[in-house]
Amino acid sequence: MNPTGVGLGVAVAVGVLAAVAAVVAPQRMRTAVVGVGTAACGVAGMAAGICALSGTTFSLSLPSLLPLAGVMVTVDALGGVFLAITGAVAVAAGVYGIGYARQGGNGRLVQAVAPLFVVAMLLVVSAASVGTFLVCWELMALCSLLLVVTEHQRRPHVAEAGRWYAVMTHLGLVAILIGLLVLTANASTDSFPALREAGQHLPPTVAAVVFVLTLAGFGSKAGILPLHAWLPRAHPEAPSHVSALMSAAMVNLGVYGIVRVGLDLLGGGPRWWWLLVLTLGAVSAIYGILQAAMSTDLKRLLGYSTTENMGLVLVGVGAAGMFAAGGDRVLAGLALAAALLHVVNHAAFKTLLFLAAGSVLHGTGSRDLDALGGLRARMPATTAAFGLGALAASALPPGTAFVSEWLLLQALIHGLPASGVATAIAMPLSVAAVALTAGLAVATFVKAFGVGFLARPRSDAAQNATESPATMLAGMGIAGAACVGLALFPTLVLPVIGSVASQVVGSASPALADAVTVRLVGVAGSLSPLMLTIALVVAIVLVIGVLRAVASRRARRAARLWDCGAGPLSARMEYTATSFAEPLQRVFDNVLQPETDVDVTHARESSYLVEAVEYRRRVPDRIERRLYQPILTLIGAWGRAGRRLATGSVHRYLGYGFYTVCGLLILLVVTR
Amino acid sequence: MSALGLVGGVVQPLLVVAGSPVLVGVMRQVRARLEGRAGAGIGQSWRDLRKLFGKESIAPRGTSEVFRFAPLVLVATTVVVAIVVPFVTTESALDPVADLFAVVALLALGTVALALAGLDTGTAFGGMGASREMTIIALVEPTLLVAIFALSVRVGSTNLAAIVSSTLHDPARVISPVSLLAAVALIIVIVAETGRLPVDNPSTHLELTMVHEAMVLEYAGPDLALVELASAMRLTVFLGLLANLFVPWGIATSASPLALLGGVVAVAVKVTLLGAMLAVGEVFLAKVRLFRVPELVAGSFLLALLAVAASFFLA
Numbered sequence: 001m002n003p004t005g006v007g008l009g010v011a012v013a014v015g016v017l018a019a020v021a022a023v024v025a026p027q028r029m030r031t032a033v034v035g036v037g038t039a040a041c042g043v044a045g046m047a048a049g050i051c052a053l054s055g056t057t058f059s060l061s062l063p064s065l066l067p068l069a070g071v072m073v074t075v076d077a078l079g080g081v082f083l084a085i086t087g088a089v090a091v092a093a094g095v096y097g098i099g100y101a102r103q104g105g106n107g108r109l110v111q112a113v114a115p116l117f118v119v120a121m122l123l124v125v126s127a128a129s130v131g132t133f134l135v136c137w138e139l140m141a142l143c144s145l146l147l148v149v150t151e152h153q154r155r156p157h158v159a160e161a162g163r164w165y166a167v168m169t170h171l172g173l174v175a176i177l178i179g180l181l182v183l184t185a186n187a188s189t190d191s192f193p194a195l196r197e198a199g200q201h202l203p204p205t206v207a208a209v210v211f212v213l214t215l216a217g218f219g220s221k222a223g224i225l226p227l228h229a230w231l232p233r234a235h236p237e238a239p240s241h242v243s244a245l246m247s248a249a250m251v252n253l254g255v256y257g258i259v260r261v262g263l264d265l266l267g268g269g270p271r272w273w274w275l276l277v278l279t280l281g282a283v284s285a286i287y288g289i290l291q292a293a294m295s296t297d298l299k300r301l302l303g304y305s306t307t308e309n310m311g312l313v314l315v316g317v318g319a320a321g322m323f324a325a326g327g328d329r330v331l332a333g334l335a336l337a338a339a340l341l342h343v344v345n346h347a348a349f350k351t352l353l354f355l356a357a358g359s360v361l362h363g364t365g366s367r368d369l370d371a372l373g374g375l376r377a378r379m380p381a382t383t384a385a386f387g388l389g390a391l392a393a394s395a396l397p398p399g400t401a402f403v404s405e406w407l408l409l410q411a412l413i414h415g416l417p418a419s420g421v422a423t424a425i426a427m428p429l430s431v432a433a434v435a436l437t438a439g440l441a442v443a444t445f446v447k448a449f450g451v452g453f454l455a456r457p458r459s460d461a462a463q464n465a466t467e468s469p470a471t472m473l474a475g476m477g478i479a480g481a482a483c484v485g486l487a488l489f490p491t492l493v494l495p496v497i498g499s500v501a502s503q504v505v506g507s508a509s510p511a512l513a514d515a516v517t518v519r520l521v522g523v524a525g526s527l528s529p530l531m532l533t534i535a536l537v538v539a540i541v542l543v544i545g546v547l548r549a550v551a552s553r554r555a556r557r558a559a560r561l562w563d564c565g566a567g568p569l570s571a572r573m574e575y576t577a578t579s580f581a582e583p584l585q586r587v588f589d590n591v592l593q594p595e596t597d598v599d600v601t602h603a604r605e606s607s608y609l610v611e612a613v614e615y616r617r618r619v620p621d622r623i624e625r626r627l628y629q630p631i632l633t634l635i636g637a638w639g640r641a642g643r644r645l646a647t648g649s650v651h652r653y654l655g656y657g658f659y660t661v662c663g664l665l666i667l668l669v670v671t672r
Numbered sequence: 673m674s675a676l677g678l679v680g681g682v683v684q685p686l687l688v689v690a691g692s693p694v695l696v697g698v699m700r701q702v703r704a705r706l707e708g709r710a711g712a713g714i715g716q717s718w719r720d721l722r723k724l725f726g727k728e729s730i731a732p733r734g735t736s737e738v739f740r741f742a743p744l745v746l747v748a749t750t751v752v753v754a755i756v757v758p759f760v761t762t763e764s765a766l767d768p769v770a771d772l773f774a775v776v777a778l779l780a781l782g783t784v785a786l787a788l789a790g791l792d793t794g795t796a797f798g799g800m801g802a803s804r805e806m807t808i809i810a811l812v813e814p815t816l817l818v819a820i821f822a823l824s825v826r827v828g829s830t831n832l833a834a835i836v837s838s839t840l841h842d843p844a845r846v847i848s849p850v851s852l853l854a855a856v857a858l859i860i861v862i863v864a865e866t867g868r869l870p871v872d873n874p875s876t877h878l879e880l881t882m883v884h885e886a887m888v889l890e891y892a893g894p895d896l897a898l899v900e901l902a903s904a905m906r907l908t909v910f911l912g913l914l915a916n917l918f919v920p921w922g923i924a925t926s927a928s929p930l931a932l933l934g935g936v937v938a939v940a941v942k943v944t945l946l947g948a949m950l951a952v953g954e955v956f957l958a959k960v961r962l963f964r965v966p967e968l969v970a971g972s973f974l975l976a977l978l979a980v981a982a983s984f985f986l987a
Contacts (some may be wrong), residue, residue, distance in 0.1 A: 090880045136940055173950060179916040183873070295809075373794070376736050396775060396781045406773045413821055413830060427857035431821055432973070435814035438777075443810040446784055450791030456734055517768045524829035532778075535755065535766060539748035543898070547744075554728040558766035564890055576797020583807040587966040 004058035004075050007048025008126060012088070015041040015119035022112035034111045035098030035471070041115055043088025045122045049084025053077055053496050059175060068129030072191050078264065078501045079125040081340055082256045085347045086125070088482060089249040090118040093241040096184040096475025099468060100241050100362060110150045117143035117245065121321050124253055130180045130190040131213060137253075141169045144250060147242040148234045161233035168230040172220040174566060176257070179213030182206060183265070199266040200334055207266055211273050214261045222254025226316060226623050227285040231307055232291070236367065237297035240358020241475070245298060248347040253311050255343055259336070263321060263504050271325040278318025278426055285311030287591075287623070290435050293444040293584055294619040296577040296590060298357045298367045301448055302350065305393060308437060309401075310347040313339045315430050316408050319415060324422055329507035335411035335521060336468045336501035337510050342404035348486050349392035349400055352479035356386035360452070361473055363465040369448065374457035378465040380514035385476040389443035392483045395438040398533040400483055403490045404516070406527055407511075409434060414523040443584060451577045458571045478618065488530050494518055501508045545612060576659035578617065585619065586669065594619045674763050676682075676838040676927040680935075681755045681765025687936060688912075691943075692716040692904035693717035699951040706955045724897035730871045732890045735792050740776065742789035743891065743898035747895055750905045756834045758840045759933040761924045767772075772830040773807045775913075779865075780813050786899070790887035795856035800888030804962060808871070808883065814863045815976050815985075819857040822850055822919060822979035832913075836920045846918055849986060853979035855918055858970035864965065867903070869954040871965050874903075908943055911950075915942035932944065 001009070018037020025033045052058065052075045063070035077081060095115065120140035127133035149162035158641050160584045183189045186206065187198035199207070220227035235243045258277065262269060288307030289543040295301035316339025323332035359382040360375065361367055376383040417422060457463040467473075469596075486493060491514065498511040516530040563569050585594055595618040603609035645656075681849045697714035704711030731740070756770040765769035783805060790802035824830045826845070839845055857918045867884040874884070888899050914925060922932040922938025960968065 034959075174840070279736075283944065376738075394784070396777050402773075402777060405770070407774055409817075409821075410830065413825060414828065424984045425981075426983065428977060430819050430981060432977050433815065435817040435821075436973075438817070439810040439813035440782060442784060443806040446787050446806050450788050451799075454736065454738055454788060454792040455794035455799070524831065524834065525771075526768045526831075527771050527774060528766075529976060531766055532752070532769045532774060534753045535769060536748055536778075539751045539755075540744050543744050543747045543751070547894060551725045551897070552728055556729040556731045559730045559731055561793060561894075562797070563795070569795060571794075573796050574794050575796065575803060578798065580791075580803040580806075581802055583963070583966075584810060586809065586963055587811070587970075624938060656879070 001052070001060055004048050004051040004056045007044050007051055008058065008073070008083075008122065011041045011048060011122055011627055013045035014044060015079050015115040015122075016262075018115035021060055022115070023108055029096050030108070031101040031112050035094045035096075035101075037113045038094030038097065038118055039091045040094075041118050041122075042087040042094055044087070045118070046084050046087030047124055048075060049080040049082070050124075052083060053081030053500065057098060062165065066131060066135065069129060069190055071132045072129035073123070073126045073132065074128035074192065075126050077503055078256075079258065080161075081344070081497065081500055085124060085252060085344055086118065086121045086249040089245060089347055090357065091352050092351050092478040092482075093244045094118075094475075095478060096244070096358070096472050097241040099240075099471035100239065100358055103201045107150075108148065113143050114242070115145045117242075118149060121245075121249055121253065125256055128192045128552075130184050130195070134173070134180070135355070138173060140250065141173060144242070144246055145169065148238045148246075150242070151237070151559070152241055155237070158237045161230075161334070165230045165234040168220055168227065172217040172227070174217075175213045175220075176217035176256050177259070179210045179217065182213070183210045185286035190603070196267070202266070204270070207269060208273070211262055211266060211404055212276075212608040213268060215258060215277065218254040218257035218261070219280060219314075220254070221257070221304075222251050222282050222310040222314070223284070223288075223289055224254070224310060226627050228284065228288070228307045229621070229624050229628055232300050232303040232621070235306065235354075236297060239360060240299070240354055241628060243302075244351045244354035244479075245356070247303065248351040251306055251310055252343050252347065255310065255317065257341070258314070259317060259504065261335075262313035262382065263324070264316075266319065268324050271322055271420070271457055272295040272377065273579070274318045274321025274427060275324060275422055276318075277314050277321060278430060281311045281316075282430050283311070283317055284308070285315065285437045286433055287311075287367075289440040289444060290588055290591060291619070293613045293623060294594075297370045298360065298369055298372070298448065298452060301369075302353050302357060303443065305344075305353075305364075305441070305444065306350060308441065309342065312405070312408065312434065312437065312504055313342050313346070315339075316342060316411065316432060319411055319425050319427075320501070321429065322423060322426065323415055324505050326416070326423065330510060330521070330523070331411060332505040333498065333502040333507040334407070334523070335415070336505055337494070337498045338404055338407035338411050339626050340497045340501055341407060341490070342401070343376060344493060344497065345404045347394070348479060348554045349389045349481040352368040352476060352483055352672045353393065354391035354481055355472070355476045355535070356389060358381050359468040360384070360465075362468050362472065366459065366461045369452050371459040371491060372457075372462045373455045373574065374462055375453045375465055379467045381467060381473050385480055386453060387449055388480050388483055390449040391532025392487060394442045395443040398487050398529055400535065401441075403487065403527070403529055405434065405438060407494075407518075410520060410523065410525045414525075425519040440584075447577055447580045451580055453577070455574055456571050458574060458576065488533055490529060491518055493515065501577065501620075592619050593622055610611040611626075674927075675742055676761050676767045676924070677767065679682075679764035679927050679932060680758070680761030680763060680924070682760045683761075683932065683936065684753040684757075685751050686904050686934070687760065687940070688908050689751070691902070691940060692908040693901065694907050695719060695943060696904045699947045701947050702951040703955055704836060706952065717900075721897050721901060724900070726807065727893035729894055730892040732793060735890070739792045739890070740895070742785040742792075742796045743895050744903065745785035746782040747898050747901040747905070749778045749785075750902050750909060753778050753909050754905065756832075756925065757909065757913055758833045758916060758920075759939045760932065761927075762833060762837050762840065763941075764833045767831070767833065770832045770920050771908070772824060772832055772835075773817065775832065776813060776820070782807060782906070783809050783865075783900065786887055793890045797882070797886045801883055801889070804883045805887055806824050808969065811966055811973065812865045815857060815861045815969060817974040818864070818973065818980055819854045819861070819976035820853045821918070822976060822983045825983040826850070834921065836916050839917070840920050840923070840925070843921075850979050850983045851918060853975050853982060855914075857858070857972040857976035857979060858914055858917070860968060860975075862914060863950070864969050866907045866910055868950060868956045870960045873959050875937055876921065911943045911946045912939055915939065915946055918986045974981045
C-alpha cells in the first residue's frame with residue numbers, strides 16, 4: 001500500500017471512528033470529538049490527494065465487499081485534485097464545527113453523520129467502478145440530506161428545503177444511474193478502465209444518451225440551471241459548516257462527474273455536447289449572480305453565488321471539450337486547467353464566506369442583510385474574514401477568483417481564432433458572459449460586505465452581536481489562509497493543476513510558473529498576482545509617505561456626520577440591501593420580473609389623507625416559477641385525480657387486484 | 673524589466689500625478705470659455721488641492737478604518753495602473769501586471785474601495801452614491817473588458833504593451849470596423865466610469881442626481897484632496913488608455929532622452945486634446961436620468977460585443 005492508499009485508508013478509518021465516537025461519547029465532549037475527527041479525516045484525505053497529484057496513484061479491488069459488483073477504488077491525479085479540495089474544506093469545517101455545533105445541532109445522529117459525509121465525498125472521487133461510485137454517491141446524498149434537515153424542528157423552512165433537496169438529488173441519482181448503466185451494458189465489466197475501453201467504440205447516439213443523462217444528474221448536483229432549485233434552499237437552511245462542506249466540496253463533485261464521464265470515460269465526444277455544457281454554464285453564471293445580487297438573505301446570496309461559480313467552471317469545462325473536439329489540445333488543457341483552478345479557488349473562498357456567515361448567524365441570530373450592519377465593531381475577526389472572502393469572490397486583485405477568471409478569459413480569448421463557426425459565436429458570447437458575471441459579482445459582494453458589516457446596526461440583534469468562540473475563528477482562519485495563499489501564490493498550484501488537465505485531454509502542460517509569475521505555454525500570456533499585490537502595497541505606503549510630507553499634521557478631529565441639519569441620523573435612514581440592489585433590479589427588470597405590492601390605507605376622514613403605505617417586493621426565482629410550478633401543479637392534479645380510485649373501500653382494492661391478475665393472465669395467454 | 677520599461681515606470685506616474693489636475697483645469701477652462709465665463713485658470717485644481725492638503729483631517733463619528741483607507745487604496749490603484757500601462761514608453765515596468773484584465777480590475781478595485789467607504793458612513797447619501805456607482809460599474813467593467821478584448825484578439829495577447837506595439841507596427845488596423853466599434857464603446861464607458869456628463873455631473877451637488885459626489889460627501893481636508901486627485905488621475909489614465917490603444921504614435925520605443933521627451937509630449941497632447949473634446953461635448957449635453965444610464969452602458973456593451981464578433985469574422 002503506497003502513501004496515497006494509506007492516506008485514504010486512514011481518512012476512512014478516522015471518519016468512521018469519529019462517527020462511532022459521536023454515538024458513544026457523552027454530550028459534553030461530542031462536538032469536540034467529532035470536530036477533531038472530521039478535521040483529521042480531512043487532513044488524511046488531503047494528504048492522499050496531494051500524494052496522488054504528485055504521481056502516486058493507488059488502486060484497490062475488494063470483490064467481496066459489495067454483493068454482485070464488489071468495490072473498486074482508484075485514486076488518480078484527477079481524483080486527487082478533488083480529494084485534496086474535499087479534505088481541506090473538511091479541515092476548516094471540522095474545526096469550525098466544534099464551536100458552532102455547541103449551541104444546537106449537537107444531537108447524536110447529526111454529529112455522527114458529519115464525518116460520514118466527508119468520508120462519502122472522499123470515496124466518490126476514489127471510486128473506480130460504477131457500483132462503488134453509485135453507492136458512495138447515494139451515501140453522500142443521504143448524509144448531506146440528514147445534515148440539511150438538522151434544524152427542522154426549529155424552523156419550518158428547513159423541512160421544505162429538505163424535501164426539495166431529497167427529491168432533486170434522487171432524480172439526479174436516477175439520471176446518473178441510467179446513464180452509467182447504459183454505458184456499462186456496452187462494456188465487459190463495470191470498472192472504469194473497462195468503461196474507458198468501451199467508451200471508444202460506443203455508437204454516437206448511445207454515447208450522447210449517456211452523456212446527456214449524466215450531465216443532467218451531475219449538473220443538478222453542481223447547481224446548474226435549470227436544476228439548481230434545491231441549492232438556494234438547502235444551502236441556507238443547513239448548519240453553516242455543513243453549508244461550507246456542501247457548497248465548497250459537494251457541488252464540485254458534479255463537475256468531477258462531468259469531467260470524469262465526458263472527457264475521461266467517453267473520451268471527448270462531438271462538439272455539441274460541450275457547446276451544451278458551455279451554454280448551461282454561461283446561463284447559470286449570469287442567472288446565479290443576478291439572483292445573488294437581489295438576495296437579502298446572506299446565505300441564500302452565497303448559495304446563488306455557488307451556482308454562478310459552478311457556471312463559470314462549466315464554461316471552462318465546455319470550452320475545453322470544444323477545443324478538444326476541434327483538435328486544439330493546448331487550448332483544451334488551458335481551459336480545463338482554468339476550470340479546475342476555479343474549483344480550487346471557489347472551494348477556498350466559499351468555505352470562508354459560509355463560515356463567516358455562520359459566525360454572523362451565531363452572533364446575531366439573523367441572516368437578513370436588511371437587519372444587519374455595523375458588525376465591524378462587535379465582530380472584527382468575522383468582518384475581516386468575510387471581507388477577505390468577498391474580495392476573493394469578486395474577481396478583483398489581489399483575490400483568488402481574479403487569477404482563475406483571468407486564466408479562463410485567456411483560454412476563451414485565444415480560442416476565438418480557432419476553427420469553426422460554432423466556436424466563433426460561442427467564444428465572444430462566453431467572454432461577454434464571464435465579463436458580465438465579474439461585474440455583477442463586484443456589486444453583489446460590495447452589497448453583502450458593505451451593507452452587512454459596515455455602516456450602523458439596523459436592528460437590536462446586530463447592535464448586540466457577539467464575536468464567535470475561538471474554534472470558529474480558527475476554522476475561518478484556516479480557510480482565510482488558504483484564500484491568501486491561493487491569491488498570492490497560484491504559481492505553486494497552477495503547474496500541478498495544469499498537468500492534471502493535460503493528462504485528461506492529452507496535451508502538454510498548459511501553464512508554467514516561476515516563483516512569482518504564471519506563464520502560459522503555447523499562447524502569449526503572463527500574470528503575476530504577487531507582483532501586483534506588492535506594487536499595490538508599495539503604492540499605498542508611498543501615498544502615506546507623501547501625505548505625511550505634504551499634508552497638515554494636525555490630529556484627526558471627530559465630527560458629526562452630515563445629517564442635512566435635521567438632527568441625528570437613525571438606522572432607518574440608511575440604505576439597506578434591498579435599496580442597494582434596487583437600481584440593478586430596475587436594469588434587469590425584464591429578466592428578474594420582481595413582484596411588487598403596494599397597499600395604501602387611507603385615513604377614515606378623507607381619502608386624500610394617507611394613514612399607512614405598505615410596500616412589499618419579492619424577486620422570485622423565475623425559472624422555478626416557470627418550470628417547476630407547472631410540473632408540481634400537474635403532479636398535484638394527477639394525485640387528486642388518482643384519489644377517486646382510492647376510496648378506502650377494501651372490496652374495491654381486492655377488485656383491483658383481481659382484475660390486474662386476470663389482465664396479466666390474459667396477456668400471457670395471448671402473447672404465448 | 674528593461675531600461676525603457678523602468679524609465680516609463682518612473683516617468684508615467686509622475687506625469688499622471690502632476691498633469692491630471694492640470695487636465696481637469698484645462699477642461700474646466702474650456703467649458704468656462706464656451707459658456708461665456710472667464711474661468712479660474714488651469715492651475716485652479718492644484719490650488720484647490722494645496723488648500724485641502726493644508727486643512728485638518730476629519731473623522732466622521734461612526735466610521736471605521738474602511739472609510740480612512742479608501743482614499744489611499746483609490747490613489748494607490750491608480751498609481752499602479754499609471755506605472756504599468758504603456759503611456760510614455762511601449763514597454764511596461766511590470767510586464768506581468770500590464771494585463772488588460774488586471775488593469776481593469778485594479779481600476780474597479782479603487783471604485784469598490786470608495787463605494788465601501790460610502791456605505792461605511794451609514795448615511796443615506798453614502799449608501800445612495802455607493803448603490804448607484806456599483807450599478808454603473810457592474811455594467812461598465814464588462815464593457816471595458818469586452819471592448820479591449822476585441823482589440824486583443826487579433827494581437828493574440830491581452831498584454832497592453834503588446835497591443836500598443838502591434839498597432840504601432842500595423843497602422844491600417846486603426847480604421848478597421850473592430851477598432852471603430854471598440855472605440856465608440858470605450859468612449860461611452862469611459863464617460864460613465866469617470867463620472868462625466870451625461871452620466872454624472874462633476875460640478876453639481878444636487879442630491880437627487882449625484883453619484884460620485886454622494887459617495888465622497890463625508891470626506892474633508894487631505895482625504896478629500898486624495899479623492900479629488902484620484903478622480904482626476906483616473907480620468908487621465910482612462911483618456912491615456914483610449915489614446916494609446918487607438919493612436920499610439922509618438923510613444924517612446926527606445927530609452928533615449930529625445931524619444932522619452934517625445935513620448936511625454938505626445939501623451940500629454942493627446943490626453944489634453946481628448947479632455948478638451950470631452951469638455952466641449954459636455955457643454956452641449958444635459959445629464960440623462962439615472963435610470964437611462966444603464967441603457968447607454970448596455971448599448972455600449974452591445975457595441976463591444978459586436979466588435980469582438982467582428983474581430984473574428986473580419987479577421
